[in-house]
Amino acid sequence: MSNGQSRFHVPTPPYRPGDEPDFTHLDLQKAGAAPRPDPAVGWEETRDLATGLVGVLDHNHQAVGAWNPELSAEVLREGLSHMVLTRIYDERMLKLQRQGKMSFYMKSTGEEAVAVAAAMALKPTDMVFPSYRQQGILFARGRNIVDMMCHCISNSRDNLKGRQLPVHYTWAEGSFFTISGNLGTQFPQAAGYAMACAYKGEDQIAASWIGDGTTAEGDFHAGLTLASTYRAPVIFNVVNNQWAISSNQNIARGDAPTFAAKGLGYGLASIRADGNDFLAVYAATQWAAERARQGKGATLLELFTYRGDAHSTSDDPTKYRPKTEFDRWPLGDPIERLKQHLIGKDEWDEDRHAKLEEQMTALVVKSYKEAESHGTLHEGPLSPTESIFEDVYAKPDWRLRRQRQDLGV
Amino acid sequence: MSNGQSRFHVPTPPYRPGDEPDFTHLDLQKAGAAPRPDPAVGWEETRDLATGLVGVLDHNHQAVGAWNPELSAEVLREGLSHMVLTRIYDERMLKLQRQGKMSFYMKSTGEEAVAVAAAMALKPTDMVFPSYRQQGILFARGRNIVDMMCHCISNSRDNLKGRQLPVHYTWAEGSFFTISGNLGTQFPQAAGYAMACAYKGEDQIAASWIGDGTTAEGDFHAGLTLASTYRAPVIFNVVNNQWAISSNQNIARGDAPTFAAKGLGYGLASIRADGNDFLAVYAATQWAAERARQGKGATLLELFTYRGDAHSTSDDPTKYRPKTEFDRWPLGDPIERLKQHLIGKDEWDEDRHAKLEEQMTALVVKSYKEAESHGTLHEGPLSPTESIFEDVYAKPDWRLRRQRQDLGV
Amino acid sequence: MPAMNIIQALNSAMDVLLERDPDVVIFGEDAGYFGGVFKATDKLQDKYGLDRVFDTPINEAAIAGMAVGMAAKGLKPIAEIQFADYIFPAIDQIVSEMSRIRYRSAGQFTAGCVVRAPWGGGIRGGQTHSMSPEAFFTHVPGLQVVVPSNPYDAKGLLIAALESGDPVIFFEPKRIYNGPFDGVPDTPLKSWAKHAKGEVPEGHYTVELGKAEVVREGEACTVLAYGTLVHVAQAAAEASGIDAEIIDLKTLAPYDIETIAQSVNKTGRVVVAQEAPRTSGFAAELAAQIQEECFYALEAPIFRLTGWDIPYPHAHEWAYFPTRDRFARAMKTVTEA
Amino acid sequence: MPAMNIIQALNSAMDVLLERDPDVVIFGEDAGYFGGVFKATDKLQDKYGLDRVFDTPINEAAIAGMAVGMAAKGLKPIAEIQFADYIFPAIDQIVSEMSRIRYRSAGQFTAGCVVRAPWGGGIRGGQTHSMSPEAFFTHVPGLQVVVPSNPYDAKGLLIAALESGDPVIFFEPKRIYNGPFDGVPDTPLKSWAKHAKGEVPEGHYTVELGKAEVVREGEACTVLAYGTLVHVAQAAAEASGIDAEIIDLKTLAPYDIETIAQSVNKTGRVVVAQEAPRTSGFAAELAAQIQEECFYALEAPIFRLTGWDIPYPHAHEWAYFPTRDRFARAMKTVTEA
């Protein structure tokens, strides 16, 4: 009975703690190999893209092939800078969480390109419906870092009045929807939002992100079904970082070849791209955005990446996967790859990179100081206590008025 | 604003009341043309089957091609007889509903093969999780007709004690699960049941049916995801009768090519078959059952058919589709096609057919008389009133005991 | 003023809303071309176009999620769930999303919309076409819950609901769509045309959310009801001769505590009624609040008249339903206690 | 007897169940190899195999639906929902299916299983890791709802739940997984080892469903609580010196009306407590039933001590939570009224 032999099939990850990960057998389409159809093609033309892998940066960090978005060095440096900032910010916040400055934190280490490149390829007014792991979008859109931190430490300047867990940002001004703790709910919402954009005859589109594990939720199906039926101008991103807390991507994916392939079953354009390749993410997003703006409907993008660190501050990944897996992962590190690409083009060097890191570290440290001057979760000041009764409705009814009295605030 | 031009896309049916339906443009794969791979093949080998159309009976009513299940004339006559009985039963029950003998009814006119052929291709012990439109399974499995009727008229012998709407049958002895009024819930249940069969090391499998419209529900995705992950021995049938009450199949399907193609996104074997071709339904079910029993997991079968009559006794289909659509529908009528096939083989003739219809009508009339002798909904006797408090739990708690007292029964 | 039944009144409300505001959109299963299985959206697609009144795939979570997304962009969606029994697949989008968008974004985004659903029993619908799931939604901060009991209110409340800017769960007592019901199983259908609240203005008007109405004044006891049971209570008062004061709550969240307390303080005796199963139903909330609010005025235990703790049965519907006779017995119990 | 915390006690219960009955299977998100995010299923996959304790895709409807299907085939599933806040995507399968399989099939099929979920707040989890959605489930005929408050009960109730043959929603107060909590925000964590109910037998035993326990006898008032708040109530009684009788309900559906009524008839004064938002919470059911049952014994309004009608806030968690001090004030109010 306990012989480890299952009578139905339960997928196991390729490697568990103690194993030596070896990804040499992974048959990934070479960078530059995927053709780039016109963004207005029928979804059928994306079949091979859904099981292939759109890549631009090759193993020599050169940009190759039809998907090369031909970005200026300036834009690339900007992307690099946002990704570096994202990583340094994440590191710092983790440390602060360990020091008890905030209740919880979630890093995006190794997945910075997925957020930053996409945000840069979209218009700043396109509405994004992210999960909790696309903080890179905020940096790319120029969100004030102090404000981000004030949210994370739930202080008196938290724009969410201390109501949300850290990293569950909202920023309407930056067209950044309110992040939910409930997985996947943003997909049908993004479809609805996109339909409303089309309804209003505006050029704006919507984009949403969920993880590989979250594709299993009913709301994934809800979102794609809506988009297929109404040809909503929305981009659905599946960030396949291969882990959903402790469960490997194969628990959600089952016997499907890729997550992108699921889009084909809805008649949606579907592309799998190298999520650690800034240029590939940029190019795929650009393609999907163009398609959406042309009225050709939604695209499902799978961005193949690796969750470089723990799921959140609440788990220890060495308990369920090899420590060395990230290093062995053949698609590498998005920051390192873009950096090498720029260096290869003579548009960057190690010194400038070190300096960038220094600057960003200084910015983060300085910002945190300022943020802390507005209070911290444990020491306050927080938003006024009575604010817990606000925003439940446009106007509080008798129940909330009485309850506020009962609490004596 | 009301120019009928939508700013997002809202699919409309090909024809509305008043239009002349014309299906000559429909490009359906010819009977006999689809190859029949071994049931143990990888799901990838079913790609073309998912967008094609498995058919056996050609336009001359001859059985052709690799999918011909080569059934004996005896078995075919049995199938014909079950289908004829199903149709006559449905007609009779509709009439009785109109006479006020029952609160509600749902016919399966035009879709008899989907239920009957599948049931005959399965083992009698395979557990079925039907929707409300596969009453044909019960006839094929030999359910007592009087008992079926007693359920529909909710009388004292209703095996469900009057608790369910008519046609929401349950018959555990016949491995027929309890039908839900909530669409789609049976898909993950069937997957779980199938997993339990595998867990127990039994040969038994599960099969479930939903409609085209129901594929949009989250539970469709839940069921297929489970089956893909755990390789559950289950057959998922999508009965594409082209209408979901008033909405055309394109509201649920959107831009997807077929419903079967959705299975490919889960890595499941997927087949579209001619649902009005008894032999094709039989063969496809047999193939999927063999695959499941071999431990190769689930199959998604789309059975392409047409809902020949109203959705239920609560709607009037002439309000949303042309009256002539069923007649024009190129895949015809499953009963007529099997009848002609048997006649063509010299195994049947019009006289025998007329006699069969007479016999079945007599059986239904006689059965109803008997059923009515056990009461009807309006005149009683019903199951004892106090039985409403039974089966909520294995044993009623104080609340139910008191409530029964309060009611005075 | 034209006589309308509840369906016509709802249809008129939506017509008014669509006409006045291009941001109003309406959708649901069979709600487009067909006009809904109960015909509440009849002819509206034809009048306003395919993108303003349309059919949805059969996925209630998608319907609610789409409403949230559209509302975030400034549209004013009215989403139809075909039967209240089928609202459960949408409940995560309603409980965890729709109700909290304003709160969790600290007012940066809102999700003002209406989710309409035919509700309640008495139509031989069996366990999946008869539910009264209002208690679930009254327990969710951020939601408003409305149940009209007549054509005039149905229209005025629906317009007020959409104009409130916050999400409203709008349950429609389908038993009385076409006429009031006295709670006697075999009474022939009456028409709204003969009922004062069957007169419905053509144009725009609102009935204020959060306000109850005393529909019958009396001294012997207070009866709190909503939807179908308002009429059953009235019939019971007439039939039994008990001088009951009957309050039609109309809005359950937030309910009108003032009107309720005023009556209870006068009568000291209370029946609270619901069709839903007894345990943890909305009647419990009312009873709990009233005993706190009016403790010293109460002369008898508050009587909860409810459905039983069983799924809604099909054949024995009338053994489950709080009929006129059960109502009369309840009134008798509280007045004689 | 070994000292266990609640997690260890639950783990031991599942170990016992898996060991005794090959039909028992356990599954949930991260419940397999990792042993669950709270470690309730730690090491069980290793001990019993991949097909008895396993990970599921992140789809709560699939989890509940799979449990129904497996139970129909005679397995005895224990399904874990990672947080009670995430039970909503599964609620249609629970409300419309699991709870009704026995009823609608007239006993031909059953769906005996347990749905476990970490529940309640006080852990800085914010609005999506803090909910107490028990009221929803107590409103559903066919479900049993259980909330243990200590390791001994957790194990005995979980075993009894699975052996009951009917579906049980089993909510685990995660605030007290590792030790009781006195309702004072900054009290350092205490250990279950020092608590009488922290002693847990290794083997099989059950704690009867539907039975409450008087955990503190007293004369001044009756306090009804479950889960975390049982301990907060006790701390409040000690701190305030009010001679409260405290009842740990343990099972909410069906709740133990006898034990409750006996106490209320003695004290005449009642506090009912819940962490969930106030309106239509489970405390409303208790208050409604008690005022009916014990009307003439009541000397003061029943006091509902609850969370507010707002989503569970993150930073101001302790302004929301029914703390020891709010408890003491409530007891004072009812005893002095």
Ligand SMILES: Cc1ncc(C[n+]2csc(CCOP(=O)(O)OP(=O)(O)O)c2C)c(N)n1
């Ligand atoms: C509805 C719901 N179920 C479960 C959870 C608990 N949970 C939070 S994150 C997570 C894993 C998500 O994995 P994935 O989608 O791959 O995203 P990633 O964290 O890898 O970015 C789970 C199970 C949740 N937040 N919401």
Ligand SMILES: Cc1ncc(C[n+]2csc(CCOP(=O)(O)OP(=O)(O)O)c2C)c(N)n1
């Ligand atoms: C969850 C849920 N939503 C809505 C309904 C109402 N409803 C009953 S049947 C039906 C149409 C189903 O169409 P389809 O799946 O194509 O099956 P068919 O009736 O054509 O066999 C609808 C919307 C329901 N029963 N359950």
Ligand SMILES: [Mg+2]
């Ligand atoms: Mg992931």
Ligand SMILES: [Mg+2]
């Ligand atoms: Mg259909």
